[in-house]
Amino acid sequence: MKIKKDTKAEILKASKELFSQKGINSTGMRDIASIVGIKQSAIYNHYKNKESIVNAVIDDLFLHTLPQEKDIALASKGKSFLRDYIVEFKILCFDKAREKEFKIVMKELYNHEKIRNDFKELVYGKHLKYLSKVFFTMMQDNLIKSSDPYQLSSEFFSHLLMLKFEITLFKLDDDTQIKFTNLFEKHLDFFWENISL
Amino acid sequence: MKIKKDTKAEILKASKELFSQKGINSTGMRDIASIVGIKQSAIYNHYKNKESIVNAVIDDLFLHTLPQEKDIALASKGKSFLRDYIVEFKILCFDKAREKEFKIVMKELYNHEKIRNDFKELVYGKHLKYLSKVFFTMMQDNLIKSSDPYQLSSEFFSHLLMLKFEITLFKLDDDTQIKFTNLFEKHLDFFWENISL
DNA sequence: GTCTATATAGCGATAGAC
């Protein structure tokens, strides 16, 4: 096995870690370098400046924050479709790498315009609209009561977002993980009971 | 009318403004001083250091972020109690001073331990429990279906929090204000229809 | 109470030796 030291990748990894802990502004080039095991000035052989590191981190910040958008036709499965969605959402909540990314987003949401715009586009411009289509499909299949699909997606999603928010705010031991798993299930039951025909 | 220049109060006000715009770490003593109209070093005649300014700002950060907790007995009014609650919540969302405070909280939630703990205590330790009592009362009065009161408060509150979140993320012109007012009302209708007997 | 001047430390970034 060849051991190839990819310094550029290590810089990116260390930056991600530090950005999620201390925020972008409070992370110095010296902090990053010390984790990688090089001197501060050596970073500039791999990245032009700090901003280009930040951009590299941002680039794969939103790749896996939300469940993958499945074929809308699968929405005809009804409650089990939503259960699959929530399970995937929950896994992302407890994923260490995803948690770090989410912390970066939360920390920089009001400081960094690109992160804010990417977040808005992902959640409001894309994902809530996807969920709207899901609920619209369920209405056409007479699985749920007829109402405003976007409102349903918003009601459905907001509680998941609050749980994710809670998970990152509170320390995660095994007990709380079980507790939250239970809360996800209860949300599904509550929501489905209220919308289903 | 006596014009009394209360420099200490002006420092606090300027700090609040700047903290909400740029965050605590990115706000310099020079920035604060320049708004007040004094030199940076003069601040130290009023506050020992930057930390004491931060603490002063934090002290009244959570005084008016959430609706006032009313007498639980009033919960017997049912839907109109929740409507009053939401109206008060909505007013706080559109209040300029409250919006600034909320931005500070959001910016510092993952950076500043005291702000994070105060926020957790207010929302999870206090307010959601208050709302639980509200829904428990409604159950006793046979106004709503019997279920877990804490889950109801969480389902009720999460969507309001997401709307508040949205309001601070998006630019606020008159159109969006009307749009959000409508969304608050729709949430109430959706929620009440689902829980009421 | 405010000013100027300064101490001390940190930041991002560059130059040039190896």
Add this chain to the structure above:
DNA sequence: GTCTATCGCTATATAGAC
């Protein structure tokens, strides 16, 4: 590609004149 050394700038905080 990494190092040492350094530049220019900004930060918080202090000392002492007025």
